[in-house]
Amino acid sequence: MGFxxxxxxxxxxxxxxxxxxxxxxxxxxxDKAADADELVPRFxxxxxxxxxxxxxxxxxxxxxxxxxxDDWKEANVVPVYxxxxxxxxxxxxxxxxxxxxxxxxxxxxxxQVIEFLETKVLIRISQHGFRKGSSCLTNLLLFLDKVLHSVxxxxxxxxxxLDLAKAFDKVPHKRLLEKLNKHGIGGKLLSVIxxxxxxxxxxxxxxxxxxxxxxxxxxxxxxxxxxxxxx
Numbered sequence: 001m002g003f004x005x006x007x008x009x010x011x012x013x014x015x016x017x018x019x020x021x022x023x024x025x026x027x028x029x030x031d032k033a034a035d036a037d038e039l040v041p042r043f044x045x046x047x048x049x050x051x052x053x054x055x056x057x058x059x060x061x062x063x064x065x066x067x068x069x070d071d072w073k074e075a076n077v078v079p080v081y082x083x084x085x086x087x088x089x090x091x092x093x094x095x096x097x098x099x100x101x102x103x104x105x106x107x108x109x110x111x112q113v114i115e116f117l118e119t120k121v122l123i124r125i126s127q128h129g130f131r132k133g134s135s136c137l138t139n140l141l142l143f144l145d146k147v148l149h150s151v152x153x154x155x156x157x158x159x160x161x162l163d164l165a166k167a168f169d170k171v172p173h174k175r176l177l178e179k180l181n182k183h184g185i186g187g188k189l190l191s192v193i194x195x196x197x198x199x200x201x202x203x204x205x206x207x208x209x210x211x212x213x214x215x216x217x218x219x220x221x222x223x224x225x226x227x228x229x230x231x
Contacts, residue, residue: 011116012187014109016059022052024107035097037071044100059105066191072102075202122183169219173197
């Protein structure tokens with residue numbers, strides 16, 4: 001599904017003000033762990049009133065310069081035990097911890113991008129993931145309703161379940177940027193996202209010890225972009 005109105009205006013910039021920044025700061029969860037810059041959400045929440053103004057200036061500067069801080073491109077990967085033998089690596093789920101300030105910026109960008117996509121009807125009705133008011137539950141209820149109607153009408157139903165292992169981790173950044181562009185995301189905003197996805201690094205952290213930094217070439221590092229990977 002591409003941007004239908006080729007002569008129309010896409011989303012090329014993001015506006016920031018202190019009210020939206022403060023609202024985004026309030027959404028940070030106090031129970032979340034710190035990232036590579038060691039800033040915890042609890043601390044940021046305590047000084048959110050003082051942070052709103054300087055962060056607004058920073059976010060506006062990012063859009064002007066079309067470049068995000070290098071710290072935002074670094075992630076600490078922490079293994080979380082899921083069950084079974086603790087000596088088997090596959091029994092741990094990797095959690096990527098990124099900058100909390102980056103998440104504040106990201107939330108504002110996401111809200112405006114989603115509003116643009118909804119207004120331009122660029123998201124299918126069948127899309128349930130990453131949408132407000134929709135979830136796996138709403139998707140399953142709709143699917144179940146269609147199955148029951150088919151069975152009641154005397155038709156048989158065949159179902160194929162697909163489970164793509166680490167699907168989001170394998171999304172090529174170049175392809176992701178192309179899809180964003182086709183959905184009307186361009187200008188400074190696309191440049192910022194492109195810069196955001198470039199030169200990313202991650203390291204594994206276990207019990208206070210860190211591995212070497214490695215380059216990340218794929219994955220969804222920008223939550224707004226995740227909705228496009230369902231198509």
